[in-house]
Amino acid sequence: MLTVRAPATSANLGSGFDVFGLALDAPADVVRVERADEISIEVTGAGSQYIPEDPSQNTAGVVAQELDAPARILIDKGVRPASGLGSSAASAAGAAVALNELYDRGYSREELVHIAAEGEAVVSGAAHADNVAPSILGGFTIARDDGVTQVDASLPLVACLPDLVVSTRDARRVVPDTVTMEEMVDTVGSAATLTAGMHRGDPDLVGRGLSEEVVTPARAELINGYEAARSAALDAGATGVTVSGAGPGVLAVCRSKGDRRQVASALLDAFDDAGVDARAYQTAIGRGAQVFE
Numbered sequence: 115m116l117t118v119r120a121p122a123t124s125a126n127l128g129s130g131f132d133v134f135g136l137a138l139d140a141p142a143d144v145v146r147v148e149r150a151d152e153i154s155i156e157v158t159g160a161g162s163q164y165i166p167e168d169p170s171q172n173t174a175g176v177v178a179q180e181l182d183a184p185a186r187i188l189i190d191k192g193v194r195p196a197s198g199l200g201s202s203a204a205s206a207a208g209a210a211v212a213l214n215e216l217y218d219r220g221y222s223r224e225e226l227v228h229i230a231a232e233g234e235a236v237v238s239g240a241a242h243a244d245n246v247a248p249s250i251l252g253g254f255t256i257a258r259d260d261g262v263t264q265v266d267a268s269l270p271l272v273a274c275l276p277d278l279v280v281s282t283r284d285a286r287r288v289v290p291d292t293v294t295m296e297e298m299v300d301t302v303g304s305a306a307t308l309t310a311g312m313h314r315g316d317p318d319l320v321g322r323g324l325s326e327e328v329v330t331p332a333r334a335e336l337i338n339g340y341e342a343a344r345s346a347a348l349d350a351g352a353t354g355v356t357v358s359g360a361g362p363g364v365l366a367v368c369r370s371k372g373d374r375r376q377v378a379s380a381l382l383d384a385f386d387d388a389g390v391d392a393r394a395y396q397t398a399i400g401r402g403a404q405v406f407e
Contacts, residue, residue: 115146115147115148116146116147116148116212116215116216116405116406116407117144117145117146117212117405117406117407118144118145118146118147118208118209118211118212118403118404118405118406119142119143119208119403119404119406120143120144120145120205120207120208120211120249120250120403121138121139121140121141121142121204121248121249121252121400121401121402121403122138122140122141122142122143122192122197122200122201122204122249122273123136123137123138123199123200123203123204123245123248123249123359124136124199124200124271124273124359124363124365125200125242125244125245125248125358125359126244126329126330126357126358126359127308127323127324127356127365128304128308128323128324128325128326128329128330128354128356128357129304129305129307129324129325129326130256130305130308131289131326131329132242132244132257133244133256133257133258133305134244134254134255134256134257134305135244135245135247135248135254135255135257136248136253136254136255136267136399137248137249137251137253137401137402138271138395138397138398138399138400139397139398139399139400139401140192140395140397140400141192141193141199142193143159143189143190143191143192143193143201143204143205143208144189144190144208145174145187145188145190145205145208145209145212146187146188146189146190146212147185147187147188147209147212147213147216148185148186148216149184149185149216149217150184150185151184153169153175153178153179153184153185154167154169154185154186154187155167155168155169155175155188155189156186156187156189157172157189158188158189158190159189159190159191159192160191160192160193160194160195161191161194161195161196161201162189162191164195164196165189165191165195165205170236171236172205172233172236173202173203173205173206173209173230173233173234173236173237174189174205174206174208174209175209175233176206176233176235177206177209177210177213177229177230177232177233178209178213180229180232180233181210181213181214181217181219181229183216183217183219185213185216187209189205189208189209191205192204194275196279196281196362197362197363198275198280198357198358198359198360198363198364199273199275199358199359199363200245200246200248200249200359202233202234202236202237202245203230203246203249204245204249205233206231206233206246206249207226207246207249207250207402207403208249208403209233210226210229210230210233210246211223211226211250211403211405212405214226215405223250223251223402224251224261224262226250227243227246227247228241230246230249230250231243231246233246238286243257243262244257245359247262247264248264248402249402250402251264251402252264252266252400252401252403253265253266253401253402254267254399256309265313267312267315267399268315268398268399269320269367269368269398269399270367270368270369270370270371270373270374270396270397270398271365271366271367271368271397271398271399272347272352272365272368272374272377272378272381272394272395272396272397273358273363273364273365273366273394273395273397274343274364274365274366274378274382274385274392274395275362275363275364275392275393275394275395276337276338276343276362276363276364276385276390276391276392277390277391277392277393278337278338278361278362278390279362280333280336280337280360280361280362281360284336284360285333285359285360285361286360288335288336289328289329289332289333290328290329290332293328297327297328300326300327301327301328304322304323304324304325304326305323306323307319307322307323308320308322308323308324309323310323317353317367317368317369318353318369320353320354320367321352321353321354321367322353322354324354324355324356324365324367325354326356330356330357333357333360333361334357334361336361337361337362337364338388338389338390339384339385339387339388339389339390340357340362342384342387342388343364343380343381343384343385344364345384346380346381346384347364347366347377347380347381347384349380350377350380351368351369351373351376351377352366352367352373352377353367353368353369354367355367364381366381371396371398374396374397375396378394378395378396379394381394382394
């Protein structure tokens with residue numbers, strides 16, 4: 115049996131809607147595969163009761179179909195579904211890397227991104243690569259239709275997961291259909307600032323680059339306690355805070371590993387004041403999917 119650890123991810127990063135993503139050092143899914151005559155899936159771990167085991171409805175199952183790689187697939191969920199931390203993408207990415215290795219298909223990591231994205235379509239309705247790209251490649255990624263750019267960035271982060279459910283479809287429904295010229299210019303400026311910050315490993319630039327006034331405010335309204343949590347994290351030393359992916363997860367950028375404890379506590383306390391239980395991961399930008407024989 116072959117095992118792959120596929121990391122959670124944070125997509126959008128405020129100014130990079132459907133384009134930016136980064137891998138998190140923790141949490142992660144663990145995907146185990148072995149050859150079989152047909153595809154079967156077994157899911158355990160966080161929120162496993164909500165994840166379909168029908169291969170045609172599971173992101174990992176769709177990946178196995180795309181690779182023509184029948185296998186028994188065991189998924190231990192470390193990334194809760196509907197978290198905004200790339201839960202479905204982690205399973206798809208883990209399966210893509212594992213089955214490519216198991217069957218010696220010979221695809222590059224970049225090619226596997228597009229295959230894993232087909233699995234994501236089961237959940238989101240479209241083959242988005244903004245989560246699967248960092249889960250496979252690691253670091254900070256820029257996913258476009260014409261390819262993926264990857265940067266080996268390194269920054270301390272806090273990912274906070276309030277005990278709320280925001281479905282990807284609901285989160286996409288609230289996104290405005292149009293933007294003003296002023297909003298577009300502001301978003302482009304933030305995206306450029308964030309990208310430069312990732313290249314430099316500069317947490318202040320990255321924090322400024324999270325700023326965005328179109329998608330994030332609309333999604334923030336779906337997350338009870340978000341605004342208070344964001345303000346508390348900034349007061350505690352975070353350089354920037356945004357909604358992670360479709361939410362309800364929240365991502366905060368920190369200047370140092372030592373700042374993460376205060377930022378995590380501030381986020382948890384603020385959500386608690388709003389009557390929302392939450393969990394915080396003191397994490398960092400991490401590696402892509404790792405294979406263990």
